[in-house]
Structure formats: structure tokens, C-alpha cells
Amino acid sequence: MPQHVVVIGAGVIGLSSAILLQQAGHAVTIVARDFPEPFETMDPLTKINYTSPWGGAHNRWVPPHPSLPPHLTREHALSRTTYTHMQRLYHTHPHTAGLTFLKGVEYMERPGPAQEALSTPSAPNALDLPGFRLLDRSEFPGGGSGSDGKGGGVTWGCEYDTWCVNPMVYCAFLLRRFVNRGGRVVRRELRRPEEGFALSAGELGLAVDGGGGDGEKGVPVVAAVVNASGTGLVPDPDMTITRGQTCLVAEDCDVTVTRQNEDGTWTFCVPRGFEGGTIIGGTKELNNWDTKPSAEVRAELLRRFVETYPKILGDKKELTVVRDIVGRRPTRNGGPRIEGEVVPGAGFVMHAYGLGGRGYELSWGVAEAVVEGVEAQIKGAAAKL
Ligand SMILES: Cc1cc2nc3c(=O)[nH]c(=O)nc-3n(C[C@H](O)[C@H](O)[C@H](O)COP(=O)(O)OP(=O)(O)OC[C@H]3O[C@@H](n4cnc5c(N)ncnc54)[C@H](O)[C@@H]3O)c2cc1C
Numbered sequence: 001m002p003q004h005v006v007v008i009g010a011g012v013i014g015l016s017s018a019i020l021l022q023q024a025g026h027a028v029t030i031v032a033r034d035f036p037e038p039f040e041t042m043d044p045l046t047k048i049n050y051t052s053p054w055g056g057a058h059n060r061w062v063p064p065h066p067s068l069p070p071h072l073t074r075e076h077a078l079s080r081t082t083y084t085h086m087q088r089l090y091h092t093h094p095h096t097a098g099l100t101f102l103k104g105v106e107y108m109e110r111p112g113p114a115q116e117a118l119s120t121p122s123a124p125n126a127l128d129l130p131g132f133r134l135l136d137r138s139e140f141p142g143g144g145s146g147s148d149g150k151g152g153g154v155t156w157g158c159e160y161d162t163w164c165v166n167p168m169v170y171c172a173f174l175l176r177r178f179v180n181r182g183g184r185v186v187r188r189e190l191r192r193p194e195e196g197f198a199l200s201a202g203e204l205g206l207a208v209d210g211g212g213g214d215g216e217k218g219v220p221v222v223a224a225v226v227n228a229s230g231t232g233l234v235p236d237p238d239m240t241i242t243r244g245q246t247c248l249v250a251e252d253c254d255v256t257v258t259r260q261n262e263d264g265t266w267t268f269c270v271p272r273g274f275e276g277g278t279i280i281g282g283t284k285e286l287n288n289w290d291t292k293p294s295a296e297v298r299a300e301l302l303r304r305f306v307e308t309y310p311k312i313l314g315d316k317k318e319l320t321v322v323r324d325i326v327g328r329r330p331t332r333n334g335g336p337r338i339e340g341e342v343v344p345g346a347g348f349v350m351h352a353y354g355l356g357g358r359g360y361e362l363s364w365g366v367a368e369a370v371v372e373g374v375e376a377q378i379k380g381a382a383a384k385l
Pocket residue numbers: 008009010011012013014031032033034035049050051052053054055056057058059188189190191228229230231232233243244245246270282326327328329330352353354355356357358359360361362
């Protein structure tokens with residue numbers, strides 16, 4: 001019997017979860033304060049807590065390693081699952097999904113043990129990353145000429161196959177697909193996920209008198225609520241944000257580049273495709289709630305990127321700034337929370353939040369886990385009857 005599932009959140013996590021739940025045969029309603037809209041008219045002041053528009057967003061493979069936090073092992077598996085879904089989506093919708101496949105290039109000034117493991121001559125690609133190749137010194141920025149302050153500080157580099165999305169083109173595509181297949185959407189701000197269980201039959205798209213509304217007082221039975229609310233509904237003491245300032249420029253780029261500098265800063269670009277320019281980034285500032293972009297930071301980000309990858313300029317002298325971006329990555333101490341919880345007096349809540357800087361790259365893996373959690377709950381509840 002199809003079950004009603006309410007998904008709170010229309011960021012990349014809520015949308016992906018809603019689509020896979022729907023595909024598994026459930027009747028799904030998305031309830032959210034914010035929905036995808038064109039990036040060009042997105043208001044940074046009112047939408048700062050809706051993270052999905054402000055992401056890059058690319059997939060950057062993050063190799064797990066025994067010396068690194070254990071949640072990275074799980075996240076790597078989620079990113080592999082997501083990659084497979086993205087390949088399929090690209091195959092069926094190359095012009096409409098907002099998705100681009102391209103090379104990812106990584107440069108590091110100080111590689112760690114995970115990179116060293118990928119550089120072993122006997123097993124140069126132990127993780128079997130698609131299209132993986134170690135770069136030769138001559139391919140490093142500045143021609144690998146050493147620490148000359150002109151990008152020569154890079155000591156390790158690789159390239160691989162990966163993907164980027166134009167976030168709002170991609171999220172709007174997901175939303176359209178969901179609604180086109182019968183999904184319901186309600187724009188509403190909730191205070192607690194438990195409120196998802198108390199939505200009226202009308203809001204769930206049911207005939208008000210019956211039609212499946214078999215709960216008490218005309219309240220229909222919602223089998224599960226998915227908590228995909230991003231940066232926060234009620235406080236989870238492990239939740240915070242990581243501020244990111246980036247800059248959108250009009251130029252395209254043929255690859256997505258990530259450079260990790262010795263001082264802990266990042267220099268990267270994410271081409272958005274679909275006439276969306278390229279994101280040049282970016283900062284990672286834990287617990288910084290400042291909403292305003294800094295002009296000095298922008299200048300520094302652009303300068304460092306051009307130094308790392310001058311090819312982006314073509315025959316221009318400088319990059320063409322479209323707008324500054326400030327976003328809040330939903331960061332969770334110990335990694336994302338993807339698990340079910342029975343909330344007394346309400347029902348089964350499947351949590352899917354705390355994706356930090358990796359929401360897009362883990363999205364389909366998280367959505368599969370959400371379906372698994374919800375179905376295990378429904379089967380368990382049926383077995384008890
Ligand atoms: C500068 C920057 C660069 C990034 N680059 C990348 C990248 O390259 N690759 C990558 O994978 N990720 C990247 N990210 C991270 C990525 O954007 C996030 O991980 C992702 O967008 C989180 O999605 P989400 O669905 O969890 O949350 P959100 O997108 O924040 O969605 C939350 C949803 O919940 C709703 N909601 C919240 N509270 C309530 C409430 N009380 N009532 C009703 N609805 C509510 C909101 O309205 C919204 O619909 C980047 C982020 C930033 C800031």
C-alpha cells in the first residue's frame with residue numbers, strides 16, 4: 001500500500017530524497033520555506049539560510065584514509081553512489097538537468113597520507129577513481145618551478161573525471177520532475193519536524209472526506225517525516241555553519257580546479273555551465289555568521305585563482321565579476337546525520353542533514369539511505385500489526 005511521506009526541505013537533499021521515495025512508490029509531499037528559483041533573482045539577505053543556491057557545486061573526490069576521520073569512509077561511498085546517479089541523469093538529460101561532466105584538477109602544496117596512498121607506484125589509483133591520473137611536475141601551476149610565490153608551491157597534483165551542477169538549474173529540474181510525477185509541494189515554515197505529521201488532508205492532496213485519510217479527526221496518516229532542513233529547525237548542539245565567500249564571474253572554465261594551500265586556505269573554481277559563469281572560491285570559516293561579502297577577500301580569491309589557472313582568462317586581462325556570494329554550509333560535528341528516530345507522540349522522523357560542504361556530491365547516496373530507513377520503518381510497523 002502506498003504510504004504518505006512528508007519531506008521537510010527543498011534543498012538538494014530534500015529534493016533528491018523526495019524523488020527516490022516517489023520512485024519507490026510512496027505518496028510524497030515536500031514542505032519547505034524555500035524552493036528553487038532563478039539564481040539571478042535570488043535575494044542573499046532573505047535566502048542566506050537556504051544553502052543550496054549558494055553552493056558551487058562540483059564533486060571533488062575526498063579519499064578516505066585511516067589517518068582521517070572515519071565518517072569520510074562512509075561519505076566516500078555516498079559520493080560514489082551519487083556519481084553513478086549523475087552519470088545516468090546526464091545520459092538521459094544532457095541539456096536540461098543543469099549537469100556537466102568534465103575533468104577535475106587538484107593541486108596541493110602539502111599532500112597528506114591520503115594523497116601519498118594514491119601516489120604509490122604499485123597502486124597509483126587504489127580507490128579506482130574514474131579517469132584518475134597523477135600530474136607531472138611540469139603540469140603544476142608555475143611549471144613546478146618551486147616556492148616562488150607564483151603558484152610554484154604546489155608539490156602534488158592529479159586529475160580525474162567528475163561533474164558540476166548549476167545549482168538552481170539542477171534543483172529546479174529536480175523539483176519539476178517531482179511535481180510532474182505527482183509530487184505535492186507546500187510552502188510553509190515549520191517550527192518542529194513533528195508538525196509534518198499534522199498536515200491536513202488537503203495539504204497532502206487527499207480528498208478531505210476519506211480517500212485514505214484514515215487517521216483521527218480527519219488527520220491523515222503520515223508514515224514518516226524526512227528532516228532535510230539544512231541549517232536548522234530546532235537546535236542540534238552538534239550543528240553549526242561554515243561560512244563560504246565566493247565570487248561568480250562571467251567566464252567559463254574547461255575544468256573544475258581545487259588547490260589546497262599550505263596556509264590552510266583554498267583556491268578553486270566551479271564552472272556552472274548553462275550560461276551561469278564560473279564560481280571562484282573560496283573561504284571556509286567555521287561559525288562565522290557574517291552575511292556581508294568582503295571586497296578584499298574577493299580580490300584575493302580572484303588573484304590567487306588567476307595565478308593558479310591563468311588559462312581561464314583566455315585573451316582577457318581580468319575576470320568579469322557578476323556577483324559576490326556568501327553561503328552557510330550546514331556543518332555537523334562528527335559528520336552528517338542520516339538516521340531514523342521515533343519521536344514520542346509524533347512518529348518516525350528520518351534525519352538527513354548536516355551535509356556541510358558536500359550536499360550535492362553526496363545527495364543521491366543520502367537519498368538512497370533515506371529510502372532504506374523509511375522502508376525499514378514501514379515494514380517494521382506493518383509487521384507489528
Ligand atoms: C560557498 C559554498 C560552496 C559549496 N560548494 C559545494 C560543492 O562544490 N559541492 C557540494 O556538494 N556542496 C557544496 N556546498 C554545500 C552544499 O551547498 C550544501 O551541502 C547543500 O546545499 C545543503 O543542502 P540541504 O538540502 O541540506 O540544505 P538547504 O539547501 O539549506 O535546504 C534546506 C531546506 O529546508 C527548508 N527549511 C529549513 N528550515 C525550515 C523550516 N523551519 N520550515 C520549513 N522549511 C525549512 C529550507 O527552506 C530549504 O528548503 C557549498 C556550499 C557553500 C556555501
